[in-house]
Structures are given as structure tokens and as C-alpha cells.
Amino acid sequence: MVKKFAKAEEAFLVLTLIVMVALIFGQVIGRYVFSNAPSWTEELARYIHIFQVWIGASYAVKLREHIRVEAFIGLFKGVPRKILETISALIWFALALFLAYFGTQLVLSSLNNGQVTPAMQLPMWIPFLAIPLGGLGMAIRLVQQIVQIWRGDYEMHKDGELPI
Numbered sequence: 001m002v003k004k005f006a007k008a009e010e011a012f013l014v015l016t017l018i019v020m021v022a023l024i025f026g027q028v029i030g031r032y033v034f035s036n037a038p039s040w041t042e043e044l045a046r047y048i049h050i051f052q053v054w055i056g057a058s059y060a061v062k063l064r065e066h067i068r069v070e071a072f073i074g075l076f077k078g079v080p081r082k083i084l085e086t087i088s089a090l091i092w093f094a095l096a097l098f099l100a101y102f103g104t105q106l107v108l109s110s111l112n113n114g115q116v117t118p119a120m121q122l123p124m125w126i127p128f129l130a131i132p133l134g135g136l137g138m139a140i141r142l143v144q145q146i147v148q149i150w151r152g153d154y155e156m157h158k159d160g161e162l163p164i
Contacts, residue, residue, distance in 0.1 A: 099132070
């Protein structure tokens with residue numbers, strides 16, 4: 001189940017990148033060749049990119065590819081390293097839960113207000129949904145990462161082997 005989710009996440013990022021590039025390419029061709037391009041393509045590409053950023057943040061946690069300073073923590077090994085890595089992950093976990101909670105509040109508020117996007121008239125709660133999904137995804141990945149840390153796997157995976 002976890003592997004299927006990981007592959008779905010990766011497939012989502014690849015497919016949305018393809019769609020976003022096609023939309024932007026169509027927008028450029030429409031604008032410069034035909035002197036007329038639909039406004040919805042630019043808007044849809046923007047919302048796809050927002051989802052890519054938030055889902056990609058979750059995926060980056062899985063790969064342990066978020067930017068971080070390793071100079072200090074690299075001085076420690078064993079239990080002290082596990083404790084520092086866990087504290088770091090717990091702080092990040094709290095931030096991810098904060099994003100998931102208040103992102104959900106934003107979605108619900110937008111749903112109640114009936115706000116829509118300018119060009120496509122899409123309910124605004126749909127683009128806002130990326131925030132709680134990304135926050136929840138990061139929180140889940142961070143719990144997995146804490147488990148891995150206490151199993152002794154606190155190093156970055158430079159050999160291409162991905163943690164699950």
C-alpha cells in the first residue's frame with residue numbers, strides 16, 4: 001500500500017509536469033503565433049504548479065532531499081545523533097501539522113464563501129486543497145522518517161536507495 005502511494009505520488013508529479021508544460025507551450029503559441037490565447041491555460045498551469053510544489057514537498061521528505069545544514073549534526077553519531085534528528089523531525093512535524101490544520105481551515109472557509117477562480121470559475125477551495133494535502137503528506141513522511149532514524153537509518157541516501 002505504501003509503495004503504491006509512493007509511485008502514485010511520483011506519477012502525479014511527472015504527469016502534472018507534462019500537462020503544465022503543454023499548457024504553457026500552448027499559451028505561448030497562442031499568444032505569439034495567433035495573437036490570442038485563452039486565459040484559462042495560464043490559470044490552470046498556475047494551480048497545477050501549486051499542487052506540484054506542495055506534493056513535491058512531501059515527496060522531497062521521502063527522498064530526504066530538503067535543504068538542511070549538516071555541519072553541526074554530522075559531528076554526532078549513535079544515540080545523540082538519533083535524538084538530534086528526532087528533535088529536528090518533530091519540529092518539522094509540528095509545522096507540517098500546522099500547515100495541514102490551517103490549510104484545511106482555509107479550504108473550508110473558501111468552500112463556505114463560494115469563492116471562484118477568475119478565468120475558469122473553478123471553486124477556489126480546489127487550489128487551496130494543495131496546502132493541507134502537502135502538510136499531511138509531509139507529516140506522514142516525517143513519522144516514517146522518525147521510525148527509520150531509530151532503526152539506525154539517519155544518513156542521507158546517496159546511493160539512490162529510497163526509504164519508504
